Amino acid sequence: MAAHEQYQELAQQLSAIGVIKRGLARVLPPDCPPTSVIVLTLLKRYGEMRMSKLAELLVVDMSVTSRHVAYAAERGWLDRQPDRLDKRSRLLRLTPSGEALLDDVSARYTEALAHCLGDWSDAEITQIVGLLARLRESFGECHRPVAPGGASPAHDLTACPSARTPH
Incomplete structure (x- = not known):
């Protein structure tokens, strides 16, 4: 970590x-x-x-x-x-x-x-593309759909399991 x-x-x-x-x-x-x-x-x-x-x-x-x-x-x-x-x-x-x-x-x-x-080298470009995709996916896991008729935010970092535990 x-x-x-x-x-x-x-x-x-x-x-x-x-x-x-x-x-x-x-x-x-x-x-x-x-x-x-x-x-x-x-x-x-x-x-x-x-x-x-x-x-x-x-x-x-x-x-x-x-x-x-x-x-x-x-x-x-x-x-x-x-x-x-x-x-x-x-x-x-x-x-x-x-x-x-x-x-x-x-x-x-x-x-x-x-x-x-x-x-930048091809390897560096490949590395940043992979890391940015992984970062985006990690935040995508924090996505909480809006409840029907609800106004809850679509992104809530507290929905991430790792965001609920202190570091």
Whole structure:
């Protein structure tokens, strides 16, 4: 088990990830905020879904999700169609324009990472990819689904077994 000081250093390094995220955001097309990329990526990964499911995946409330969806829909990146099973609901779907945008963003991100990490070895890139995936999975294990009709947070670190025991 890591020492408390190591967790403190990890927390500091993770807080600095914002610098990396802002750097990657600078390579996005001018009318494409990072949140739009996240919305479109979720639609590509999970397919057609209701706004409530998207809000759950984004871990934000419906009003925030609605703004993100409206922005992407205005640009033709996603489509909102009536749900065949519940006419009051709408299903969100990635459009060909949204697919093309994601392809462009992927190429831009890849180029930016290749430029910034050009002096890293293949082994180091493989190692960080594996460690970041493992970190994300560890936090995914802390995910507690929102109870029907409940407003509990989607992420609760106290749901992690290791977070309940003092270190």
